Amino acid sequence: MHPIVERAGTRAKLPKWARCSDSRRAHGVRVGDLLADWARVLGRPKAERIRWRAAGVLHDALKDAPNSELRKLAGDTWPRPVAHAPACAERLSAEGVKDASLLEAIRYHPVGHPDLDELGEYLILADYLEPGRKGSSRERSELRDLLPDERDAVLTVVVHRRLERLLARRRPLMACSVDLWNRLMGR
Numbered sequence: 001m002h003p004i005v006e007r008a009g010t011r012a013k014l015p016k017w018a019r020c021s022d023s024r025r026a027h028g029v030r031v032g033d034l035l036a037d038w039a040r041v042l043g044r045p046k047a048e049r050i051r052w053r054a055a056g057v058l059h060d061a062l063k064d065a066p067n068s069e070l071r072k073l074a075g076d077t078w079p080r081p082v083a084h085a086p087a088c089a090e091r092l093s094a095e096g097v098k099d100a101s102l103l104e105a106i107r108y109h110p111v112g113h114p115d116l117d118e119l120g121e122y123l124i125l126a127d128y129l130e131p132g133r134k135g136s137s138r139e140r141s142e143l144r145d146l147l148p149d150e151r152d153a154v155l156t157v158v159v160h161r162r163l164e165r166l167l168a169r170r171r172p173l174m175a176c177s178v179d180l181w182n183r184l185m186g187r
Ligand SMILES: [Fe+2]
Pocket: 059, 060, 063, 084, 085, 109, 110
């Protein structure tokens, strides 16, 4: 296991190049703790629990990076509010992290992708449902109570909420987000 992943997954440590506020770090730790808990309930071995926690701790590591840094890492095809995700995946890859499942989970966490594996799907869920998020906390806790068992059902609710929000604000949808929705509907 790469040392960045190991440190994030065991001690909730972010690499030096992380650019995020204290409250964002705390959000990452809560997401990681939720993922580790689900991995435990699902009976996954220790190494998996560490990987899952690392995905949560690291997912927003570049959320507060300047635009220029995000563009350099992620290119200019990603909308600004979600560019921190591919930027973080690219940076981790440049640092030598070769865990494709973890990299893709981080790359697509704000938008979704139809080819995500279970770690990618659970990261979307944990990011949306972690207990520190403001607003509709009762609904979030009810959805959390259904996990990790009801992954497809809860993911459908969460992806629906996200798409609804973007449509209500008349924002563009990324094709991979729509493809994930279509896959969920075709299941
Ligand atoms: Fe994010």
